[in-house]
Amino acid sequence: MSVATTDLADVLSRYEVVLGLEVHVELGTRTKMFCSCPTTFGAEPNTQICPVCLGMPGALPVVNAVGVESAIKIGLALGCDIAQWCRFARKNYFYPDMPKNFQTSQYDEPICFDGAIDVDVDGKPVTVAIERAHMEEDTGKSLHVGGATGRIHGATHSLLDFNRAGIPLVEIVTKPIVGAGADAPAIARAYVAAIRDIVRALGVSDARMDQGSIRADVNVSLMPIGATEFGTRTETKNVNSLRSVERTVRFEMLRQAEVLDGGGVIHQETRHFNEATGETMGGRVKETATDYRYFPEPDLVPLAPEREWVEKLRAELPELPAAKRARLRSEWGLSELDMQAIDNAGAFDLIEATVSAGASPESARKWWLGELSRYANEHDAELAELTATPAHVAELQSLVDGGRLTDKLARTVLSGVLAGEGTPAEVMAARNLEVVNDTGALTAAVDEAIAANPDVAAKVRDGKVAAAGVLVGAVMKATRGQADAKSVRELIIARLTAE
Amino acid sequence: MSELTGRTAEELGAAIAAGETSAVEVTRAHLDRIDAVDPAVHAFLHVAGESAVAQAAEVDRRIAAGEKLGPLAGVPVAVKDVVVTQDMPTTAGSKILEHWLPPYDATLVRRLREAGLVVLGKTNMDEFAMGSSTEYSAYGPTRNPWDTGRIPGGSGGGSAAAVAAREAPLAIGTDTGGSIRQPGAVTGTVGAKPTYGGVSRYGLIAFSSSLDQAGPVTRTVTDAALLHEVIGGHDRCDSTSIDAPVPPVVEAARRGLTGDLTGVKVGVVREFAAAQGAEPGVVAAFEAGVQTLTKLGAEVVEVSCPHFEYALPAYYLIAPSECSSNLARFDGVRYGLRVGDDGSRALEEVMSLTRDRGFGPEVKRRVILGTYALSAGYYDAFYGQAQKVRTLVTRDFTAAFEQVDVLAAPTTPFVAFPFGSRTADPTQMYLADLYTIPSNLYGGPAISVPCGLSEGLPVGLQIMAPTMADDRMYRVAAALESTQSPRLADQTPEVTA
Numbered sequence: 001m002s003v004a005t006t007d008l009a010d011v012l013s014r015y016e017v018v019l020g021l022e023v024h025v026e027l028g029t030r031t032k033m034f035c036s037c038p039t040t041f042g043a044e045p046n047t048q049i050c051p052v053c054l055g056m057p058g059a060l061p062v063v064n065a066v067g068v069e070s071a072i073k074i075g076l077a078l079g080c081d082i083a084q085w086c087r088f089a090r091k092n093y094f095y096p097d098m099p100k101n102f103q104t105s106q107y108d109e110p111i112c113f114d115g116a117i118d119v120d121v122d123g124k125p126v127t128v129a130i131e132r133a134h135m136e137e138d139t140g141k142s143l144h145v146g147g148a149t150g151r152i153h154g155a156t157h158s159l160l161d162f163n164r165a166g167i168p169l170v171e172i173v174t175k176p177i178v179g180a181g182a183d184a185p186a187i188a189r190a191y192v193a194a195i196r197d198i199v200r201a202l203g204v205s206d207a208r209m210d211q212g213s214i215r216a217d218v219n220v221s222l223m224p225i226g227a228t229e230f231g232t233r234t235e236t237k238n239v240n241s242l243r244s245v246e247r248t249v250r251f252e253m254l255r256q257a258e259v260l261d262g263g264g265v266i267h268q269e270t271r272h273f274n275e276a277t278g279e280t281m282g283g284r285v286k287e288t289a290t291d292y293r294y295f296p297e298p299d300l301v302p303l304a305p306e307r308e309w310v311e312k313l314r315a316e317l318p319e320l321p322a323a324k325r326a327r328l329r330s331e332w333g334l335s336e337l338d339m340q341a342i343d344n345a346g347a348f349d350l351i352e353a354t355v356s357a358g359a360s361p362e363s364a365r366k367w368w369l370g371e372l373s374r375y376a377n378e379h380d381a382e383l384a385e386l387t388a389t390p391a392h393v394a395e396l397q398s399l400v401d402g403g404r405l406t407d408k409l410a411r412t413v414l415s416g417v418l419a420g421e422g423t424p425a426e427v428m429a430a431r432n433l434e435v436v437n438d439t440g441a442l443t444a445a446v447d448e449a450i451a452a453n454p455d456v457a458a459k460v461r462d463g464k465v466a467a468a469g470v471l472v473g474a475v476m477k478a479t480r481g482q483a484d485a486k487s488v489r490e491l492i493i494a495r496l497t498a499e
Numbered sequence: 500m501s502e503l504t505g506r507t508a509e510e511l512g513a514a515i516a517a518g519e520t521s522a523v524e525v526t527r528a529h530l531d532r533i534d535a536v537d538p539a540v541h542a543f544l545h546v547a548g549e550s551a552v553a554q555a556a557e558v559d560r561r562i563a564a565g566e567k568l569g570p571l572a573g574v575p576v577a578v579k580d581v582v583v584t585q586d587m588p589t590t591a592g593s594k595i596l597e598h599w600l601p602p603y604d605a606t607l608v609r610r611l612r613e614a615g616l617v618v619l620g621k622t623n624m625d626e627f628a629m630g631s632s633t634e635y636s637a638y639g640p641t642r643n644p645w646d647t648g649r650i651p652g653g654s655g656g657g658s659a660a661a662v663a664a665r666e667a668p669l670a671i672g673t674d675t676g677g678s679i680r681q682p683g684a685v686t687g688t689v690g691a692k693p694t695y696g697g698v699s700r701y702g703l704i705a706f707s708s709s710l711d712q713a714g715p716v717t718r719t720v721t722d723a724a725l726l727h728e729v730i731g732g733h734d735r736c737d738s739t740s741i742d743a744p745v746p747p748v749v750e751a752a753r754r755g756l757t758g759d760l761t762g763v764k765v766g767v768v769r770e771f772a773a774a775q776g777a778e779p780g781v782v783a784a785f786e787a788g789v790q791t792l793t794k795l796g797a798e799v800v801e802v803s804c805p806h807f808e809y810a811l812p813a814y815y816l817i818a819p820s821e822c823s824s825n826l827a828r829f830d831g832v833r834y835g836l837r838v839g840d841d842g843s844r845a846l847e848e849v850m851s852l853t854r855d856r857g858f859g860p861e862v863k864r865r866v867i868l869g870t871y872a873l874s875a876g877y878y879d880a881f882y883g884q885a886q887k888v889r890t891l892v893t894r895d896f897t898a899a900f901e902q903v904d905v906l907a908a909p910t911t912p913f914v915a916f917p918f919g920s921r922t923a924d925p926t927q928m929y930l931a932d933l934y935t936i937p938s939n940l941y942g943g944p945a946i947s948v949p950c951g952l953s954e955g956l957p958v959g960l961q962i963m964a965p966t967m968a969d970d971r972m973y974r975v976a977a978a979l980e981s982t983q984s985p986r987l988a989d990q991t992p993e994v995t996a
């Protein structure tokens with residue numbers, strides 16, 4: 001397809017884009033949503049299963065209270081109302097990795113509804129309204145064997161792993177996002193990032209997109225400018241990185257515009273994003289819309305979260321990422337531009353941790369955005385993956401502040417830390433890099449320099465203090481640069497004028 | 500026939516505890532009885548002779564060691580095949596689960612074993628508990644010991660027939676719309692449906708989750724109460740199980756046996772009596788039963804449940820809707836029957852062939868009905884409307900119980916009917932549940948107790964009580980039973996193979 005020949009500005013001259021995002025957050029509960037099976041990621045297939053999560057005849061679900069608590073915390077953090085009374089519902093459809101052939105979910109009675117969050121798009125806040133956040137269980141996983149693509153088409157057989165079946169999910173659904181214009185891809189990305197940061201701050205999920213513990217379904221539609229009715233949307237499922245979310249929106253806008261421009265129609269369909277090509281691909285177009293035949297789950301009693309409990313959870317909410325960023329920006333005395341540089345480098349949490357470990361904000365920022373960013377770039381690595389930790393950086397800075405390392409020596413020590421040689425103190429000791437400030441050793445070096453340069457010493461004694469530079473150079477040479485030049489100079493002058 | 504199979508469970512438990520007989524002897528006597536009559540009755544789908552004797556020997560060992568066990572320790576029990584058992588196949592009467600061996604025990608089975616009861620085997624039933632005659636069992640019908648040309652009721656016809664034919668002194672049934680009580684009525688046995696949530700559903704293969712309830716099938720009201728006490732009570736594994744003590748059912752049954760019902764107010768529902776279709780002999784036996792209650796000192800008054808006529812249609816929307824979802828899991832992917840998986844067919848085709856071959860006609864009928872009733876565009880008119888009716892029926896009964904302690908009604912409109920007489924028109928079969936369905940809809944307990952004969956066949960009288968007042972129905976039922984000598988359940992004719 002020739003989407004490269006058109007661009008977003010061109011599309012937006014004719015169409016308005018409407019976005020909708022559904023983010024699935026896998027909760028980090030110790031046990032599954034409706035049984036007591038463990039939820040450890042990456043276990044051997046079918047080792048974390050029981051009659052309940054396998055949907056065995058006769059087995060019944062029991063709600064995980066921590067799952068409900070996590071859902072309420074998410075709702076509160078998103079500014080949602082928490083239902084006084086709500087129920088689970090069955091979403092009925094046949095799929096082999098879903099043991100009961102229905103998913104226990106919530107339908108018209110979600111636990112959280114009507115919220116909003118502000119997300120940051122290039123320094124300006126954009127409000128995204130939240131329709132609802134509801135609880136549901138995850139499905140198992142199918143592995144299709146024998147086909148070329150790993151998809152069901154062409155496979156000779158399929159393997160099923162039910163370890164993931166029944167793991168609690170919270171699905172967060174936005175209201176339609178209208179009027180985003182050219183910012184639509186960036187808003188989608190920033191929104192998903194904000195959700196990720198919020199659930200991480202709440203401690204309810206490890207929020208690893210790469211492991212699928214956060215997955216986004218991206219809905220995009222176009223309508224002619226001035227139209228009041230939304231166009232037909234496509235839903236791109238299970239997008240699993242921030243960059244892919246952004247690319248999905250951009251690609252769909254361009255693709256749909258081309259279809260519409262050519263007089264075609266957009267089908268309401270499920271699509272998949274291909275990381276390699278950067279394109280979305282359509283699935284089989286269904287003749288009819290799926291009818292999930294939702295009805296209230298009769299095996300579970302309704303939930304009525306007590307108001308005192310909800311208020312207690314609200315009071316206990318940790319500081320949320322947006323508030324924290326604003327607070328630290330002011331505490332650190334940084335401009336919005338500085339903060340954006342920190343965000344772009346992915347250094348916010350690292351700097352915060354470094355400051356917590358005792359370093360000043362300026363020094364922490366200097367190290368992470370300077371030396372360490374340079375190193376990460378050269379090695380194509382993320383800052384958080386480096387061997388050097390916030391604790392190391394804080395320790396390094398305290399050695400500088402205490403006069404035991406010069407800036408130049410500190411950089412050498414840091415390269416040792418990055419090479420895995422140990423903590424800054426260990427590297428300093430092992431490489432013998434500490435500033436020489438032992439007065440005995442220095443005095444000996446000074447005396448040696450005076451004895452070796454009697455003429456210069458005489459000039460200094462006569463008051464030509466500037467001449468002392470020669471002696472300083474000699475001492476620095478003798479101590480292999482590990483002395484503090486300023487102290488050496490003071491020592492020489494003191495020695496010669498005292499005679 | 501050993502004299503042991505003629506005794507009540509209470510008597511057997513006492514004799515075992517006193518050392519007059521042993522659990523092994525009692526178990527062997529019942530296994531022998533099964534060997535002798537089950538070829539004619541076909542109450543059992545699976546008889547676990549060896550494990551039953553081993554369990555009985557273990558109970559004898561514990562008694563010999565001086566352990567204090569419950570009143571039913573060592574007494575055999577038959578379990579309806581819709582309840583999962585770890586050591587016995589569980590089919591729910593369906594081909595789709597043929598040879599399936601569950602990986603766990605239902606909570607109520609665990610409680611039976613803990614109380615020292617000996618599980619004899621699994622009893623026949625209409626497939627997935629859908630039916631009123633066992634004619635919808637995939638493994639052939641059970642025959643009524645009173646007349647082997649007639650149905651034993653359903654869905655739990657196997658449990659009721661086993662008890663009536665003295666193959667077991669006790670049995671477990673499940674009741675979604677009358678599947679314990681209607682078989683009890685037509686076999687001359689006692690069948691009790693506890694309050695919904697009174698007995699754990701964990702391990703009951705679900706038909707209709709909001710209606711299903713397990714309960715006892717016995718030959719005396721006291722035996723039913725004793726068994727109720729063993730299986731009842733809160734279970735963490737069932738969210739809908741009630742977290743409260745089991746009502747004092749045994750005490751109530753003993754009190755009822757004194758034959759004094761002074762101060763008890765019994766209501767007869769006007770609309771039940773007005774409903775068409777009840778056989779005159781059934782009505783007469785019921786009216787005679789009510790007369791007896793009056794003689795025992797009860798005050799009988801008429802009450803009204805104006806929405807009664809909508810209960811049956813509402814039930815036949817709610818139960819199929821839930822069943823269409825509950826039975827979706829039977830797809831051949833993980834367990835049970837799998838048809839057509841020869842490498843040439845797509846998954847959807849294998850699932851569909853499996854369900855087509857594995858399910859019988861009544862199950863298919865209800866799955867299709869329920870799927871339709873839950874569909875977008877029809878939900879409000881069918882499932883939604885039925886739920887509203889359920890609320891109205893519940894209100895009717897709540898109001899009625901403000902006037903009376905219990906309600907009395909015939910259990911089912913007709914005596915045991917001949918095989919094949921109601922299979923042609925499903926709605927004729929559905930009428931069997933006319934009087935039993937309301938208590939499933941409102942969740943209250945109900946018991947069927949024999950009250951007489953019509954054309955030489957047993958008729959049951961049903962006592963309904965408010966939720967968690969199960970003790971009341973046991974008291975009234977035991978009082979009625981106390982007037983019968985010999986008890987109707989002890990008059991089952993001898994079955995010949």
Ligand SMILES: [Zn+2]
Pocket residue numbers: 032035036037048049050051052053054166
């Ligand atoms: Zn599990």
